[in-house]
Amino acid sequence: MTTNATAQEIKRGPITVALIIGAFVAILNETLLNIALSDLIQYFHVTTTTVQWLTTAYLLVIGILMPVTALLTGWLTTRQMFLGAMTVFFAGTVICGFAPNFSFLLLGRVIQAAGSGLILPVMMNTILFIYPPEKRGGAMGLIGLVIMFAPALGPTLSGLIIASLSWRWLFYLVLPLAAFSILFAARYLTNVSQVTKPKVDALSVVLSTLGFGGIVYGMGSGAEGGWIAPIFMLIGAVSLVLFVWRQLVIENPILDFRAFRYPMFTLATIILILVMVTLFATMILLPLYLQRALLLSSFAAGLVLLPGGLINGMLSPVMGRLFDKFGPRWLVTPGLLIMCVVIWLFSRMTVSESMLYVIILYAALLIGMSMVMMPVSTTGLNQLPKRLYPHGTAIMNTLQQVAGGVGTALFVGIMAAGQQAYLSKSENPEAPAQALQALVSGMSHAFFFALIVGAVSLLLSLFLKRTIAPAEKEQSQG
Template identity: 75%
Template sequence: MTTQISAAGDQTIRRGPITVALIIGAFVAILNETFLNIALADLMRTFNVSATTVQWLATAYMLVIGILMPVTALLTGWFTTRQMFLGAMGLFLLGTVICGLSPSFGFLLLGRVVQASGSGLLMPVMMNTILYIYPPEKRGAAMGLIGLVIMFAPALGPTLSGLIISYFSWRWLFYLVIPLAIFSILFAAYFLKNVSEVTRPKVEIPSILLSTIGFGGLVYGMGSSAEGGLMGPIFMIAGAVSLILFVWRQLVIENPILDLRTFKYPMFALSTIILILVMMTLFSTMILLPLYMQKVMMLTSFSAGLVLLPGGLINGFLSPLMGKLFDKLGPRWLVIPGLVLMSVVIWLFSKLTSSESSLYVIILYAALLIGMAMVMMPVSTTGLNQLPKKLYPHGTAIMNTLQQVAGGVGTALFVGIMASGSQSYLSRSSHPTAPDQMLSALVSGMNGAFLISMLIALASLVLSLFLKRTVAPEEQQAEEI
């Protein structure tokens, strides 16, 4: 027997400690996502593996999260808030221990898969809990705190890991996370309360299989496409076909694992499309800009991390403020100017040359993430606010899953555009093997990729003109009564 706890009606719920418990766990997990990137060269030497092989530490992470997120709505119906969060953090801690003690690359990859199993559950649990314990008029500020974590942790990751690698071995990237994960578990065990209802929905095995093949096939195919050959396209086609069948099945069965009726709510549908486009533009910058700094500006990984750090810190500190402004002003006054700023900055990125200064890149990246702070959480909250409570788990699962897939699509798309543009430049060059020509070709390819990214940002700007403040159906009925 379970009891649904409503934050609005139960004064025993202490929102502050619950929110802090969620944020600590999310910070630890998200920090770890970018922690390992700067250590890839060390891992290649330690385990004597190629760059193609070592990249699976990141690809496998995305693969597991892409598979898990669609079924989180089902899991939240079977397990309480505490069980979901503590289970997710327990898996993350176990994976971290395996990574730190790995005697071989295979064990390290296994540890990353276990870590991702925990991380894939954390974000939906955190967003669901916020939706349950905060009324719509206060969700913006709470979601702003989540935005702080989502942007601050990845921004801090490369710089902090670069500092650790400079003095210790790569294993300390995991050793230092272990006590943080343990603290998160203990803090949540004491403060986190159950706020959702356990409904024990039917476990729909065919849908789970189609979802796993669909989302997993897409992410795996994108990761494999960098290696060439037919395997990448084959997996992507299989994933696309499975997703079509998955969507069809969700529409015809009585208890879908992802309730697509969420798209009947226009602001949720519009917000989800905007987030997909924005995530693609964000990933274009996250992939191309570090490459530009290291290959063109000749900065070290640690120096490149320092260049990106101010933008991440500014974004993190602005996210709670933007959340409070959202509660007062609604989405349009934040999202539209934010997307205008993002579009201008990405256009300036498309004009980068081989002789830009670090200060110029710092200013542009900081401006981009200021715009991002004005967009991400206001758009997410606008869409989710329109859903009834029974659809919260499905709405958060859909948003998180599609953003994850959008990130994978964006990565493959913009790297492909950059490579194609570089080859096109070299094909017109009279000395294609000359170092200066190869450098110019790389810059030309990046400029083309950023130009396409700007067009996607402009498309999201046009869609944002139709955003408006939303109220969930039950709140609307209460106001009318």
């Protein structure tokens, strides 16, 4: 049995910093590559369909891994989980940076995903263990800073690197950061979870892999997957139903869906899914608008999105402290209201909007997002007893990942349908001006649907309230 640090021995500050550094490196790497895909197509002489596997495979591996993080938490210590994940991520980054061909680059991305897919769940799970409920908002706010700041910095930094150096430097520059994270965690990270070595149900692992993997693959492939994509989605859906049923009937589930017996966890998870769908709609549509409607370069589009990400990152810790003081409702409901108003304004954009207008709207959207994400997550997880922490974080992270894939495919499809509808009514559909108007019309349709999703989450937020797990109430009062 592994000996863990007692409450008095745990140094929360160094542990939190170690986790945040690792998460920052992993999340930054995820967004760094997106803007380099066109360069990789030319360098390796591959098609757009082929290069998209760098993203699809990454999401596929993470979608498969996240559901089993609760099981791994029972078998591995905090240090083993985090240091192992970062070491695997480091190895994948080395392979990517020195890849002689596309196959090796894809292999490196898969290995990277195997590491980064474990980092965020172990970070959130550790925060739940080392901070009491009344102080978790501030800690979760720091996590929110990383989760939003890294993706915001990624496209801008990537555009700058691509303009000055080769695409390999996107990986070379990550290596020293990953190495520092490993060394820092090796020095300061303490074991805080209990190793219980639960029984492994092989059938559950197979069903989980087929279920979440099939859905993520099908959604990631989209129209390019042809007839194979819906087949994988069907296999995934059937496997997922069987997986959920099996977890409810076996004694030691790898993902304990009994967490949904706690109403605030259930409500928070539903809100997070809806918010993630809305967020991914914006993250996929807005760069298209900036580059194809306003005709900005990738680097300029990244600069437009940067202020919003920076503001969101700076506000996340503030919102965490406000959550500790006032609870969720006074933050989440106004935040969702702001998001809905901004999405409505996005749906009314034309081909002649100014960059400043888009910057202000996007910044306002992410201000609202900072008031929603971590307060909702913390509210839901706070109601769970400690034995369900790993399962609760795994459920939330997995469903958010799937929601992101669904949101991306759904809103791109709505936008394409809106474009076709506009062009079918045009007298001269081949004219460049008409194609531009069709793009904006399609985006307007997609953003309007995102507004409906946002309005549902706004309505649900009215029922949120501060909660503490029964097992922790006496401890927090003592």
